[in-house]
Amino acid sequence: MKAPMNRRVFVLGYGAATPLGATFDLTFENAVAGKAGFRRITRCEVKTLSNVVGEIPDWDPVASGMFEKKEAHNWNAAFVLLTVAVCRQALAHAGLVMEPDIGRRTACLIGSALNGMDAFRIASEKYANAGPLRVSPYLLPNLCGNMPASKAGIDLGFTGPLFSPQGACASGNHAIGMGARMIRDGDVDVVLAGGVDTPLVPEIIQGFANMGATIKVTPEDRAYDDPGQASRPFSCDRKGMVLSEGCGVLVLAAEEVAKAHGLKPRAEVAGVGWTSDAFHFTSPNVETIVRAMHQAIEDAQIAPQDIQYINAHGTSTFKGDLSEADCLRQVFGHHLGQIPVSSNKSQIGHTLGAAAAIEAALSIEAMQMGMVLPTINHCPTPDFDDLDVVPDTFRAHPHSFLLSNAYGFGGTNCCIVFKGV
Amino acid sequence: MGSSHRQAVILGYDAVCALGTRFPDAWEKALRGDSGIGPLTRFPMDDNFPVRIAGEVESIDDLDYPFLKPRERAKWTSPIFKHAMLTTSRAIERSGIEITPDIAPRTAITYSSALGGLDAALEADRRLVKENRLPKPFTNPNACINMVGGKVSILTGATGPITATISACATGSTSMIIGAMFIEQGLCDVAICGAVDFALVPAIIAGFATMNGTFYPKSGENVPPQAASRPFSRNRRGFVVSEGAGAVILAAREFAQSWGLRYQVALAGWGMTSDAHHVVAPHLPTVTRCMELSLAHAGIAPSAVSSINAHATSTQVGDKVEYDALCAVFGKKIPPVTANKSMMGHAMGASSAIETIFAVQGMIGGKIPPTINYDPDPDMVFDCVTDNARCLDQPYVLKNAFGFGGCNACIVLQKC
Numbered sequence: 139m140k141a142p143m144n145r146r147v148f149v150l151g152y153g154a155a156t157p158l159g160a161t162f163d164l165t166f167e168n169a170v171a172g173k174a175g176f177r178r179i180t181r182c183e184v185k186t187l188s189n190v191v192g193e194i195p196d197w198d199p200v201a202s203g204m205f206e207k208k209e210a211h212n213w214n215a216a217f218v219l220l221t222v223a224v225c226r227q228a229l230a231h232a233g234l235v236m237e238p239d240i241g242r243r244t245a246c247l248i249g250s251a252l253n254g255m256d257a258f259r260i261a262s263e264k265y266a267n268a269g270p271l272r273v274s275p276y277l278l279p280n281l282c283g284n285m286p287a288s289k290a291g292i293d294l295g296f297t298g299p300l301f302s303p304q305g306a307c308a309s310g311n312h313a314i315g316m317g318a319r320m321i322r323d324g325d326v327d328v329v330l331a332g333g334v335d336t337p338l339v340p341e342i343i344q345g346f347a348n349m350g351a352t353i354k355v356t357p358e359d360r361a362y363d364d365p366g367q368a369s370r371p372f373s374c375d376r377k378g379m380v381l382s383e384g385c386g387v388l389v390l391a392a393e394e395v396a397k398a399h400g401l402k403p404r405a406e407v408a409g410v411g412w413t414s415d416a417f418h419f420t421s422p423n424v425e426t427i428v429r430a431m432h433q434a435i436e437d438a439q440i441a442p443q444d445i446q447y448i449n450a451h452g453t454s455t456f457k458g459d460l461s462e463a464d465c466l467r468q469v470f471g472h473h474l475g476q477i478p479v480s481s482n483k484s485q486i487g488h489t490l491g492a493a494a495a496i497e498a499a500l501s502i503e504a505m506q507m508g509m510v511l512p513t514i515n516h517c518p519t520p521d522f523d524d525l526d527v528v529p530d531t532f533r534a535h536p537h538s539f540l541l542s543n544a545y546g547f548g549g550t551n552c553c554i555v556f557k558g559v
Numbered sequence: 560m561g562s563s564h565r566q567a568v569i570l571g572y573d574a575v576c577a578l579g580t581r582f583p584d585a586w587e588k589a590l591r592g593d594s595g596i597g598p599l600t601r602f603p604m605d606d607n608f609p610v611r612i613a614g615e616v617e618s619i620d621d622l623d624y625p626f627l628k629p630r631e632r633a634k635w636t637s638p639i640f641k642h643a644m645l646t647t648s649r650a651i652e653r654s655g656i657e658i659t660p661d662i663a664p665r666t667a668i669t670y671s672s673a674l675g676g677l678d679a680a681l682e683a684d685r686r687l688v689k690e691n692r693l694p695k696p697f698t699n700p701n702a703c704i705n706m707v708g709g710k711v712s713i714l715t716g717a718t719g720p721i722t723a724t725i726s727a728c729a730t731g732s733t734s735m736i737i738g739a740m741f742i743e744q745g746l747c748d749v750a751i752c753g754a755v756d757f758a759l760v761p762a763i764i765a766g767f768a769t770m771n772g773t774f775y776p777k778s779g780e781n782v783p784p785q786a787a788s789r790p791f792s793r794n795r796r797g798f799v800v801s802e803g804a805g806a807v808i809l810a811a812r813e814f815a816q817s818w819g820l821r822y823q824v825a826l827a828g829w830g831m832t833s834d835a836h837h838v839v840a841p842h843l844p845t846v847t848r849c850m851e852l853s854l855a856h857a858g859i860a861p862s863a864v865s866s867i868n869a870h871a872t873s874t875q876v877g878d879k880v881e882y883d884a885l886c887a888v889f890g891k892k893i894p895p896v897t898a899n900k901s902m903m904g905h906a907m908g909a910s911s912a913i914e915t916i917f918a919v920q921g922m923i924g925g926k927i928p929p930t931i932n933y934d935p936d937p938d939m940v941f942d943c944v945t946d947n948a949r950c951l952d953q954p955y956v957l958k959n960a961f962g963f964g965g966c967n968a969c970i971v972l973q974k975c
Contacts, residue, residue, distance in 0.1 A: 242848070246833065251703055255680060261762040262684050270608050270765035277766030279838045279963055281674060283704065283725035288964025291835040297845050300833030300966050301726040301733050304671070304705040312722045316737070319744050341683045345699040412746065414668060414712040414721035419700050426718050429664065547700060548709025550721045 143324035146393040148403035151232025152499035157192030174366035181338040187354035188347035192382025192487035215254030216336035221286030232389035243327040244296035246287040249309025251491035306546030310494030318407040332387030335490040353378035371452035371481035374519035382487030386495030408557040409438030415549025430551035438555040446537035452481025480528040494544035508536040564813040567739035568822035571654025576803035577614030589928040590948040594785035601759040609768035612784040614801025614904030637676030646806035666717035667747035673908025675704035727962030731912025748814040755804035756907035790871035790898035793936040798872040801904030805912030827973035828857025834965025841880040849967035857971035865953035868918040871898035911960035
């Protein structure tokens, strides 16, 4: 066995594609402006009132100039090329050039909750209507959860460890947590850590609607005429999440790599907390969520009151938000009122496996600018009157420790503490 | 060598595969050189369906476990869940560990799957398209790959870190590597690892066929199913898709010792690389580096390796690249090699978990099961264990696994 190295891990850059924009910069700009990225679905037809979703505007792999038409045809699971584009963005943002020497010490961990379900749908259709010999030879590659990272590796040239860490809606934090530990202990020097999901296909939308997880926008709902108001975490009338597509990737690196390449760190990964519920496949479990937050804070060698901003999981479901607030009360006690807590899902919706990575990137960018992003569409309720949810508009708020929470179906909780640099 | 008290040791394991649903029986069959490959019967097919054979797992529904009750099976329609839970239950029983409230928070779960519950998604798709009926409420949970670990967590009460790390056909090995890494990093003391895949779904099998991955007989040739999977043979003609699941319970050596739990094999080293080369074709330099990294991590020279449990799926290119990489690492002295897929077919992500279990069983009993259907390829000269099981003491075994998209994972097992 190799000796542990205990290295510091920095975030050097990030990329994202979200309903607020096909790049991180556009996403951040629109988030600061307090905008929402929701509209009635255009990707497919659905027969449900859960028809308000978050679609990435103007995302077209061929028009982006990054991919040939043939490539876009073969990779018909949308999460593959989307990930390649966002990895490229993240490396450029970090200023890191993928030389072979650094490539072999670079891992790529891109999680997902639902993977290439869209390709499977196309293949099933082909199978039923044109016969088995018309099923695409690219079906299996499209379906494999690791293929977004694999295709990014083929296009961008890294050859270290590569797999897809899957933890449903916490996948992005799984990637960041695992990647940070691998760098700390010397397994690799650089990690592209992130998540991706493109779940806007009829079965998945209907499936979430039937579970009662997504908002049904009835004619009397305030989002009926203004879809932008559909996601309202911590509000009196929250009625479920808004399903979105998106991808987020962070570039993590060991301190000495950043120094050797003259790259500017944007934050440090200070602590990781990670638990499973052993409880229920969708309902959250307070005890294990509280433990995940405590672990992350202890791992960062700070106390709960040192956390100055909390990026909530905040999906806008009635019970989920209540239970998250309970957990926050248990961890932060009477300090909670002094700590701004906001949910980017009010603007982006729930990008499932991508959410945690996108939210980490947004939080870090905001921390660098001495501000916190808002929870928009806010309508107060006594349930959360002890929480400062940063309603509707961003706020100047210098801070140097933030906690980013993510919880997933199947009972997985992963919390990360980032430290300003 | 660093400190070995955080080294992951294997406390228990269990597998179901095409050779049987009771591991001791499957192991006996493997030593005899039986084949588990037969006709593909999972779904009705037309005459033009390109694949006719598979490695199907026999039914476990008559076993007396709570998760096999009809109500549970009706909710969790994908077979991945019940097989993950069965192998986990038995592996924990065999390990002698009790996941008490004290141990539960220190127990991680990395049980995974390469393809997950796609059968549930397919069913929902067909219901919606053909019958205009809404998906069942459990469709999305069935289709979420990490739900396998979620069910294992609920079954065992384990509440440590949980994840499902997917690397296509290397998923089982990656699961064990991540479990061992969590232990080494101090995130947990125990890890429930493994992988399950039941991929005999029409569109998937058709996809494997159109990508020329699956076995296709020479025109006019009538091959018995048992003779189709022929790793390293001159007439190898693609892999046979099979079903299976394997669970492995890992623990930190110091934990096993302080709880008086028996172990005979440790994960001494591992390596992971990616190809950055081609969607499905393997790449010699990165496959070679993966094996080298695992040996370096274990702190041993290639000459210390006693046998190799190959990935060898029975494809032309795949087996050749693995052989070339073995030559690059071991020179002219390649240790005895065996390919379990000759008997059980390719159980996708589960294969490397099941084959690791076979390798471990072989280390404990001093035996190596044969590579059946072997007809030497003049381009690949090495000591392939064939015809009969071989008796051999094996202090170190190298287990290879390579996945689509160029995900490579190699593990060095050490007899304690």
